[in-house]
Amino acid sequence: MTDRGPAPATGGIPAEIGPYRLERLLGEGGMGRVYLGRTPAGSAVAVKAVHRAYAADPEFRRRFALEVAAARRVQGLYTVPVVAADLEADEPWLATAYAPGPSLQQAVGERGPLPAAEVLALTAGVAEALETIHAAGVIHRDLKPSNIVLTADGPKVIDFGIARAADVTALTATGMRAGTPAYMAPEYIRGQEVTEAGDVFALGLVAHFAATGRLAFGGGSDHGVAYRILEAAPDLEGCPESVLGVVALCLEKDPARRPTPAEVIRLCGRAANGEFDDGRTPTVVSAPPATGPDAPTATAPARAPAPDAGPATPSTPPYVALLGVVAAIALVVVLVVTLLPASGKPPKSKQPYPVVAATDIFAKGSTGIAFGRDGRTLATGGEDGRIRLWDVTTRKVRATLTEKDWQGEPMSILNVTFSADGKTLAARTYNNLVGVWDVPGRREIRRIEEHTYALALSPDGKRIAFGNIVGSELWDVDSRSEDARAHFTQEVRMMDVAFSPDGKTLATVGDPSDKRRFPDHEPVKLWDVTRIDPKPYGQGDPRLTLAVDDVTYAVAFSPDGRTLATGGPHSDVRLWDVATGRLKATLANDRAEARDLAFSPDGRSLAVTADGGVLLWNLADRRPSAILSDDDSGYGYDDIQELAFSPDGRLLAGTTLGGVDEPDEDSDAPDQYGPSNDPQANHGVRLWKVPKNTGTATGTGTTGPAATSAARTP
Incomplete structure (x- = not known):
């Protein structure tokens, strides 16, 4: 049997x-x-x-x-x-x-x-x-x-x-x-x-x-x-x-x-045995060309074959031809440093719109962010497994919701999100946990052990949505059930999920790589979560399927719930009518790398992660109004991963994934690195000041080549 x-x-x-x-x-x-x-x-x-x-x-x-x-x-x-x-x-x-x-x-x-x-x-x-x-x-x-x-x-x-x-x-x-x-x-x-x-x-x-x-x-x-x-x-x-x-x-x-x-x-x-070298003369790779009007020129001693040029000799396997590249790394570093200005940064570039430099980086080691309703509280999820509530005016931690040994071991917290009233917070971890907290009471009220790829908390704080490898699930926060309230099947891994401001619609983004194998697969779908099928699996067809033909990683609802923004790496940002599924506009810019999107609270601006910074779009004229960067060059070294506006729209926060800062051994300054598995980690939270009235940031421009942008209406 x-x-x-x-x-x-x-x-x-x-x-x-x-x-x-x-x-x-x-x-x-x-x-x-x-x-x-x-x-x-x-x-x-x-x-x-x-x-x-x-x-x-x-x-x-x-x-x-x-x-x-x-x-x-x-x-x-x-x-x-x-x-x-x-x-x-x-x-x-x-x-x-x-x-x-x-x-x-x-x-x-x-x-x-x-x-x-x-x-x-x-x-x-x-x-x-x-x-x-x-x-x-x-x-x-x-x-x-x-x-x-x-x-x-x-x-x-x-x-x-x-x-x-x-x-x-x-x-x-x-x-x-x-x-x-x-x-x-x-x-x-x-x-x-x-x-x-x-x-x-x-x-x-x-x-x-x-x-x-x-x-x-x-x-x-x-x-x-x-x-x-x-x-x-x-x-x-x-x-x-x-x-x-x-x-x-x-x-x-x-x-x-x-x-x-x-x-x-x-x-x-x-x-x-110390014999890794294949016995041939190492191939030296030339340094990448410097840019800018004053860039010096240099000639490398030798050039590596082009990637499609094949092995160095007919009898040499392709992987052996790369051994010299490994040996040449040190020389490339020397050449690059030589070609850079004395500051160690690339020449500053002129932008067709103002550049705003971020404030100091803080909350290092953070991988998720969300603003509370009061506008001063910023929740961060850390690589060390702790959820911290920061006062953004003082850069001090007000409270910690989790300890390092949450479920017995450290785990990176990937996302955090508040309910609209700021009283409930949800988080997901790298180790297949979703937790929900009563923020005023500083206590965990719900835990779900599921493998997840994205997370959203309904505005009223009563429901959690998250993605998995076959679709998305909807769970009740107050229920003690170990089963999901509903399953929305798409047969693909989810990249992002988001609730509409009224909590009635759930937007889901399927893995964009499946577009290559299934041309008819449309990754962005809108589901009506007010009508839940009592069957445990499968909720039938979505309310709308958007005709997205670009790689899409992220979605965001406008504050009035009437527009959905979609975007992804190497693709334009699209604005869609939530009621009809009609494409309203396309925001194109050669800097855009839409890992995340965020509407300003007044709905006038859209923040989009970009190459080395954040593009702030003015939606009235559908033009970029500012580039937010980690310095005044407009081309920062850190790519922004997640975005969050403060409720009054005056601040924009972004998480970065940077390198490692070398400590200054001669400095008497106290350790400012903040909580992180690596105290020298150079990634964390950056803040930008964004005036509330127009959503247009102010800053100083610099000199150099400009970016290209355009807005298109169908």
């Missing part, structure tokens, strides 16, 4: 699943929970049970069955075998051999980065595991530190719950975006074909984390991380020299230029 699901138990852990008696929770991922179980004879196993939200989807069950079949084929020294599975249970489950030991995530979190020699041994072992996995015709797709267990016999790669057969293309046909954004390869984010090279990219990120304890593409919002993976170079500062070359090769944007797992094993062995 087929087991129909986990037997209930106290403490939230089932008593048993299938023939296995469960002892404790080992961890939780995007698709389910993993428990330590025992066979009737007492042998230890790891049992993964699928989340209810996915178990009710027949298509998911079909994919899960194919994935389990693929995982059964994997047998190797550095992997754990599948021992049993029940695909027909109410909540399907999978059991594997148990690998005792801490995960790499836990080991680095508790003891810090590993020595270089251990990192190379670890990387070689995981590469051998990938060889075994790929030889079985399987692609892991979710290789990350929490899926690598450090045992006495070496590293073990676990969790094949979202692996897929290399020859089964149907697994991605529904747009299921499984995996962890911080460890995804660029081609996976774009929705292109996922090959074994995607696992090698993840391996490079894992090796970097093991060596430094940091994410090579930073943290913060999922779409911010995805954008940097696609467009930015990895931050490899602090990575040991012997490990750096291996990591850099694995993190090539082009899958064809990455080494194979077998080549990674050889590279690790040579690096461990």
